[in-house]
Amino acid sequence: xxxxxxxxxxxxxxxxxxxxxxxxxxxxxxxxxxxxxxxxxxxxxxxxxxxxxxxxxxxxxxxxxxxxxxxxxxxxxxxxxxxxxxxxxxxxxxxxxxxxxxxxxxxxxxxxxxxxxxxxxxxxxxxxxxxxxxxxxxxxxxxxxxxxxxxxxxxxxxxxxxxxxxxxxxxxxxxxxxxxxxxxxxxxxxxxxxxxxxxxxxxxxxxxxxxxxxxxxxxxxxxxxxxxxxxxxxxxxxxxxxxxxxxxxxxxxxxxxxxxxxxxxxxxxxxxxxxxxxxxxxxxxxxxxxxxxxxxxxxxxxxxxxxxxxxxxxxxxxxxxxxxxxxxxxxxxxxxxxxxxxxxxxxxxxxxxxxxxxxxxxxxxxxxxxxxxxxxxxxxxxxxxxxxxxxxxxxxxxxxxxxxxxxxxxxxxx
Amino acid sequence: xxxxxxxxxxxxxxxxxxxxxxxxxxxxxxxxxxxxxxxxxxxxxxxxxxxxxxxxxxxxxxxxxxxxxxxxxxxxxxxxxxxxxxxxxxxxxxxxxxxxxxxxxxxxxxxxxxxxxxxxxxxxxxxxxxxxxxxxxxxxxxxxxxxxxxxxxxxxxxxxxxxxxxxxxxxxxxxxxxxxxxxxxxxxxxxxxxxxxxxxxxxxxxxxxxxxxxxxxxxxxxxxxxxxxxxxxxxxxxxxxxxxxxxxxxxxxxxxxxxxxxxxxxxxxxxxxxxxxxxxxxxxxxxxxxxxxxxxxxxxxxxxxx
Numbered sequence: 001x002x003x004x005x006x007x008x009x010x011x012x013x014x015x016x017x018x019x020x021x022x023x024x025x026x027x028x029x030x031x032x033x034x035x036x037x038x039x040x041x042x043x044x045x046x047x048x049x050x051x052x053x054x055x056x057x058x059x060x061x062x063x064x065x066x067x068x069x070x071x072x073x074x075x076x077x078x079x080x081x082x083x084x085x086x087x088x089x090x091x092x093x094x095x096x097x098x099x100x101x102x103x104x105x106x107x108x109x110x111x112x113x114x115x116x117x118x119x120x121x122x123x124x125x126x127x128x129x130x131x132x133x134x135x136x137x138x139x140x141x142x143x144x145x146x147x148x149x150x151x152x153x154x155x156x157x158x159x160x161x162x163x164x165x166x167x168x169x170x171x172x173x174x175x176x177x178x179x180x181x182x183x184x185x186x187x188x189x190x191x192x193x194x195x196x197x198x199x200x201x202x203x204x205x206x207x208x209x210x211x212x213x214x215x216x217x218x219x220x221x222x223x224x225x226x227x228x229x230x231x232x233x234x235x236x237x238x239x240x241x242x243x244x245x246x247x248x249x250x251x252x253x254x255x256x257x258x259x260x261x262x263x264x265x266x267x268x269x270x271x272x273x274x275x276x277x278x279x280x281x282x283x284x285x286x287x288x289x290x291x292x293x294x295x296x297x298x299x300x301x302x303x304x305x306x307x308x309x310x311x312x313x314x315x316x317x318x319x320x321x322x323x324x325x326x327x328x329x330x331x332x333x334x335x336x337x338x339x340x341x342x343x344x345x346x347x348x349x350x351x352x353x354x355x356x357x358x359x360x361x362x363x364x365x366x367x368x369x370x371x372x373x374x375x376x377x378x379x380x381x382x383x384x385x386x387x388x389x390x391x392x393x394x395x396x397x398x399x400x401x402x403x404x405x406x407x408x409x410x411x412x413x414x
Numbered sequence: 415x416x417x418x419x420x421x422x423x424x425x426x427x428x429x430x431x432x433x434x435x436x437x438x439x440x441x442x443x444x445x446x447x448x449x450x451x452x453x454x455x456x457x458x459x460x461x462x463x464x465x466x467x468x469x470x471x472x473x474x475x476x477x478x479x480x481x482x483x484x485x486x487x488x489x490x491x492x493x494x495x496x497x498x499x500x501x502x503x504x505x506x507x508x509x510x511x512x513x514x515x516x517x518x519x520x521x522x523x524x525x526x527x528x529x530x531x532x533x534x535x536x537x538x539x540x541x542x543x544x545x546x547x548x549x550x551x552x553x554x555x556x557x558x559x560x561x562x563x564x565x566x567x568x569x570x571x572x573x574x575x576x577x578x579x580x581x582x583x584x585x586x587x588x589x590x591x592x593x594x595x596x597x598x599x600x601x602x603x604x605x606x607x608x609x610x611x612x613x614x615x616x617x618x619x620x621x622x623x624x625x626x627x628x629x630x631x632x633x634x635x636x637x638x639x640x641x642x643x644x645x646x647x648x649x650x651x652x653x654x655x656x657x658x659x660x661x662x663x664x665x666x667x668x669x670x671x672x673x674x675x676x677x678x679x680x681x682x683x684x685x686x687x688x689x690x691x692x693x694x695x696x697x698x699x700x701x702x703x704x705x706x707x708x709x710x711x712x713x714x715x716x717x718x719x720x
Contacts, residue, residue: 011511018502247496254462254492255515256484
């Protein structure tokens with residue numbers, strides 16, 4: 001890392017913290033947007049998260065689909081998921097037309113296969129124009145699979161015995177029944193330390209408060225946050241044009257610092273500033289909106305990528321803008337379009353199908369989606385790998401191209 | 415110390431430099447005098463390595479500005495025409511940043527910061543943000559940023575632009591002091607008096623061309639400038655035209671006569687003839703060849719008209 005570039009980055013950080021008005025106003029932006037949208041959509045738990053329509057083709061008709069139905073009905077007290085029974089052809093037709101978030105097929109014989117400890121497969125078709133809602137369905141189904149798998153492995157032996165009784169091969173004797181109870185009891189004793197917490201949970205609800213579903217702010221805040229971060233990047237990068245007008249760029253270049261080092265310094269400054277801002281915003285998210293995360297690692301990785309991406313997305317157009325006036329006129333529009341397209345300004349789930357398709361081409365979409373998954377669903381790194389790849393690749397590429405263009409221009413005096 | 419050979423530079427259709435050449439000796443204060451748009455700033459920008467010339471070469475301390483850019487730049491201190499400061503930061507923080515870029519750190523940086531702040535009497539305000547400074551204070555800070563690393567070569571591009579006479583004198587004193595300490599200085603200005611007072615040698619530049627280079631006296635002579643003499647006295651009844659042999663009469667009226675002489679002995683002869691003729695002389699004023707006069711003769715226009 002160049003000493004000159006680091007000096008430039010630290011000097012700029014010092015400058016912005018000495019005159020923090022613009023930074024503070026940009027940090028306030030996500031909070032204001034979240035509060036306004038939160039009040040618009042309703043508060044105090046009276047959330048209006050779009051209902052997830054799930055199509056179910058139950059070809060099995062056994063205990064397994066019953067378990068799955070129950071698990072979906074538990075989400076958001078049954079208000080979050082609308083489970084619609086359908087046949088295979090109709091289900092495929094509806095999902096192809098985008099009429100539901102996901103289509104689940106439970107093949108015939110799944111329940112028996114499960115009890116026989118044979119591998120079974122659920123088929124889930126996700127609506128390609130949605131990412132967030134099908135992801136919820138996928139998470140619920142995966143959780144079901146883990147629970148069922150564990151249950152069958154643990155209680156396999158007593159279940160087998162019970163099955164022979166049910167098939168009516170013979171009526172169990174007292175000793176046989178005692179053996180089944182003993183087996184089941186032993187298994188319960190074994191797993192009690194691991195499941196005791198999840199079997200009985202105590203939920204404290206204050207009088208007059210409702211508690212239905214997830215934190216709605218966790219759905220809005222990621223989008224608002226990226227808007228704020230992009231505007232903060234804009235302030236940071238506008239400084240390049242300002243330095244040229246003020247004569248400080250010329251002065252820097254008349255010293256031993258090269259144009260490339262100057263630009264790298266500015267990129268580092270942008271990255272540091274957005275990283276610090278991101279930390280502040282996440283702390284605010286926790287303290288003000290009560291948004292917590294289950295995977296700090298996933299949050300850290302997405303945050304790092306976001307700082308890279310928001311720096312890159314702003315540096316790139318600055319490579320093409322020639323004056324401060326043009327920067328002032330064009331950059332806010334560019335950022336607003338990018339955020340609108342990426343579902344940062346309005347819930348992605350409320351967008352039309354065409355816009356949903358278009359959103360995937362906005363890097364902002366991948367950031368918003370990743371933060372929503374981490375903050376709302378509490379997913380791990382593995383579930384957002386694609387997002388992380390897109391965010392980092394686009395971020396690094398845009399930084400490299402933007403830096404190269406700006407470096408060339410700085411060498412010519414911008 | 416500095417050798418500039420046939421520099422040419424154009425911006426779109428405008429030729430900013432049309433083959434500028436000059437040399438600056440070590441320890442010398444070299445002035446580039448010219449009106450706005452003459453090519454002074456372009457020349458300094460090329461010398462400081464910020465701008466590339468279309469053709470020609472610049473050698474500084476025996477090194478090529480393009481090939482040995484970093485090494486050359488370390489030797490130089492540049493004071494730009496603009497007040498190139500970070501206004502949110504204090505004078506001290508500005509100096510620390512710029513000094514750091516030139517490799518100063520720790521105690522050296524602190525010592526040099528204190529030194530240059532004292533030089534321009536800004537020690538008391540060193541921790542105040544620059545945005546609270548007056549124009550003169552900013553100019554002084556702008557100057558010392560270029561001096562903090564004790565450069566061997568100092569390029570000053572109109573460092574006294576738009577400031578009060580007191581601050582201007584202070585800056586000129588500092589520049590003289592730096593030269594006395596052995597620094598080589600290139601000083602651009604469009605103030606004639608600054609060039610006259612400060613510079614060992616001057617180059618008059620206009621429309622991208624060097625019109626004349628030399629000491630003040632050499633330039634004046636090259637431009638054909640002569641001593642201008644004004645005599646006031648009692649000329650009544652005396653035909654003084656005949657007494658002005660060797661001089662060129664410029665103006666005459668009752669009691670006042672102005673004429674130019676190519677050299678001083680001619681004036682001696684004229685005065686002798688005045689006394690012999692009994693002309694009562696009350697006052698003699700001799701105006702030596704001026705840079706202003708030379709400038710007008712070389713460029714065909716007054717600096718204030720540009």
